[in-house]
Amino acid sequence: MENTRTAPSVLTARAAGLIGCTQCGRVQTPGAARCIRCGSVLQSRDEASLQKVWAWFFAGLVVYVPANIYPMLRTSSLGKTTDSTILGGVIDLIHHGSIGIALIVFFASIVIPVGKFIAIAYLALSIRHRVKLSDHRRHILYEIVEFVGRWSMIDVFVVAILAALVQLDFAAHINPGIAAVSFALSVAFTMMSAQSFDPRLIWDANKGNPA
Amino acid sequence: MTPNVPDVTLADSLPDPAKLIACPQCDALHLDADLPIGSTSRCVRCHTVLESPRQLALTRIVMLAAAALILMIAAIFFPFLELHAAGRIQRSSLLDTVMAFSTGMTAPLTLAMAALIVILPVTRFVSLIYVLAPMAFGWTPARHASRAFRIAEALRPWAMAEVFIVGVAVALVKVAGLAHLSIGPAFWAFVALVIVTVLKDNFMCRVTVWKTLEQRRPS
Ligand SMILES: [Zn+2]
Ligand SMILES: [Zn+2]
Numbered sequence: 001m002e003n004t005r006t007a008p009s010v011l012t013a014r015a016a017g018l019i020g021c022t023q024c025g026r027v028q029t030p031g032a033a034r035c036i037r038c039g040s041v042l043q044s045r046d047e048a049s050l051q052k053v054w055a056w057f058f059a060g061l062v063v064y065v066p067a068n069i070y071p072m073l074r075t076s077s078l079g080k081t082t083d084s085t086i087l088g089g090v091i092d093l094i095h096h097g098s099i100g101i102a103l104i105v106f107f108a109s110i111v112i113p114v115g116k117f118i119a120i121a122y123l124a125l126s127i128r129h130r131v132k133l134s135d136h137r138r139h140i141l142y143e144i145v146e147f148v149g150r151w152s153m154i155d156v157f158v159v160a161i162l163a164a165l166v167q168l169d170f171a172a173h174i175n176p177g178i179a180a181v182s183f184a185l186s187v188a189f190t191m192m193s194a195q196s197f198d199p200r201l202i203w204d205a206n207k208g209n210p211a
Numbered sequence: 212m213t214p215n216v217p218d219v220t221l222a223d224s225l226p227d228p229a230k231l232i233a234c235p236q237c238d239a240l241h242l243d244a245d246l247p248i249g250s251t252s253r254c255v256r257c258h259t260v261l262e263s264p265r266q267l268a269l270t271r272i273v274m275l276a277a278a279a280l281i282l283m284i285a286a287i288f289f290p291f292l293e294l295h296a297a298g299r300i301q302r303s304s305l306l307d308t309v310m311a312f313s314t315g316m317t318a319p320l321t322l323a324m325a326a327l328i329v330i331l332p333v334t335r336f337v338s339l340i341y342v343l344a345p346m347a348f349g350w351t352p353a354r355h356a357s358r359a360f361r362i363a364e365a366l367r368p369w370a371m372a373e374v375f376i377v378g379v380a381v382a383l384v385k386v387a388g389l390a391h392l393s394i395g396p397a398f399w400a401f402v403a404l405v406i407v408t409v410l411k412d413n414f415m416c417r418v419t420v421w422k423t424l425e426q427r428r429p430s
Pocket of ligand 2: 234235236237238239254255256257258259
């Protein structure tokens with residue numbers, strides 16, 4: 001494919017002294033606060049983007065810690081109460097022989113959240129610092145982070161369904177643990193972090209100022 | 212797959228801004244040609260889809276959104292899953308699932324669950340029908356159509372019906388050892404709802420909808 005690092009033919013709206021709308025693509029002269037086509041707020045670049053990204057990032061990181069320590073599920077069966085954490089739930093599934101399902105939960109609850117923290121930090125740092133990955137690769141990474149984030153919610157839904165199904169009047173009884181709340185918050189905060197990122201910054205970073 | 216919109220090369224001979232389109236992802240300028248139905252234009256730099264007009268797309272989206280709305284009503288009121296254990300039957304509806312967090316320290320999750328599974332998807336369906344039905348009939352846009360469509364698009368990542376259905380699958384496996392489980396009609400309604408939602412979102416091209424709204428707006 002073509003080398004994206006040296007693409008002199010591409011002119012951005014900003015370099016042309018115009019503003020492009022990130023919602024509908026409409027190009028307009030600077031001055032208006034809102035897009036004339038769709039009414040979205042216009043910004044040549046979201047100047048506060050990185051600050052918002054880092055704020056949501058650290059909020060997500062802080063609530064991610066208790067999500068892994070405290071129990072996700074509390075199962076009471078015949079007078080015995082067992083707590084299981086996120087990782088414990090995955091191990092239980094492996095013991096039951098459900099390797100496929102264990103893999104789904106492992107990816108959704110451990111690989112995706114951890115990978116997302118790393119990817120968001122990498123993308124945000126790459127705006128100010130020189131990195132190896134090309135603009136195009138980083139853009140693909142950004143799209144993956146945006147697409148995949150919501151799927152981490154699977155385990156929270158699993159806990160809700162189990163708790164609804166296995167009620168008091170049965171031999172076993174399942175209650176949601178406090179980790180379900182902090183994990184759900186962590187997923188929401190990292191989604192906000194990824195959404196705050198202005199992908200146009202990726203393409204600006206290595207260019208200098210094309211005046 | 213080929214970018215059929217030429218990129219703008221020279222800053223000094225720039226045409227009218229209204230005849231340009233900026234890539235929403237990377238800000239690269241392109242000439243905004245009218246695309247033939249069925250074709251797709253992509254950004255020359257980051258390959259993001261700029262526009263992909265489809266035959267009768269608006270009518271199809273409205274019909275799919277209406278179908279999704281009906282399926283959601285079925286999914287809420289019919290039994291979702293049934294658990295058989297120790298000679299008893301525990302039926303649980305979607306509503307029970309939402310209410311699972313309603314006691315103790317996990318109570319705030321109840322509202323979040325209701326929002327992610329039911330309220331946000333329903334809000335999206337209703338606002339899409341509100342915005343696109345007049346477009347499909349060739350009328351002028353409804354009042355506040357722009358705002359309604361902006362809300363529908365902003366809610367897109369937060370409407371998690373398809374994530375929920377994977378969660379159900381995982382829960383079924385986890386519970387299988389504990390008791391006998393059967394699937395209620397609401398489960399299938401919800402599966403159909405997810406399929407319809409994915410189809411609908413594939414038909415939708417944000418830029419095309421905005422352009423149509425702009426053209427039909429009475430001036
Ligand atoms: Zn706009
Ligand atoms: Zn682009």
